[in-house]
Amino acid sequence: MPSTAAPVLTVRVLLFASYADALGLDSVELSLSTPATVADVLERLRDLPGGDRLPPKPLCALNLTHVRSDAPLSRGDELAILPPLAGG
Amino acid sequence: MYLTEAALDLGELLRAVQSPEHGGIACFLGTVRNHHGGREVLRLEYSAYGPMVEAECARIVAEAEARWQVAVALRHRIGRLEIGDAAVAVVAASAHRDEAFVACRHVIEELKRRVPIWKREVFADGTVEWVGAGQSGAAGQGGSEARIEAESFR
Helix, strand or coil: CCCCCCCEEEEEEEECHHHHHHHCCCEEEEEEECCCEHHHHHHHHHCCCCHHHCCCCCEEEECCEEECCCCECCCCCEEEEECCCCCC | CCEECCCCCHHHHHHHHCCCCCCEEEEEEEECCCEECCEEEEEEEEEECHHHHHHHHHHHHHHHHHHCCEEEEEEEECEEEECCCEEEEEEEEECCHHHHHHHHHHHHHHHHHHCCEEEEEEECCCCEEECCCCCCCHHHHHHHHHHCCHHHCC
16 A cells, blocks of 8 residues: 655644633644644644634744744644733 | 742832933832622632743833833733732833833733733632633634734734
């Protein structure tokens, strides 16, 4: 059988506060076929138990910087899904 | 470090920005309030995405210091805070008061808009709620991305 596997990248996904409560975890490693974007990770998270409680467009940060959901991912990225901010 | 679990020390922040060329220092302290939405609050529990708090606060301070002739110091406390405790402190020093006030206001507003910190309110009736998560169903939270303006994205 010829291999049809697309190149894969692994990203570390962090969840906080109400989102960590909703999914029952605060971090998860996901492997995605490339090219992949933040939106692909969100889609995968929605398939996890409790993932349906994530909003359509949550705030996201890639390697400590706010990004939009169309941001491309690279191997070893750290992607954080941020609930509504409540500092101050 | 912009994040701390210790009680905030305003004097330390003032000393960090004081300088002979400064003629005014504006300060903002955000303190824990005993009510929210008509309900009695007993205390708050703050948590944070620590590494990003440090990165984003550094960006906010650098932006303010590039935009105005100011020196800014900023600190946010996390962990369990009681009513009246200071959760955040901002100080901005400048030659004249106008820039100090404007920069101080700008920094606290940007912190609330961009810095990944969350708080849980513990109410007198025994319930515990994440601030911001309750009133927003999926549609409400969907607005959160729109609140971060284009210049915040890199």
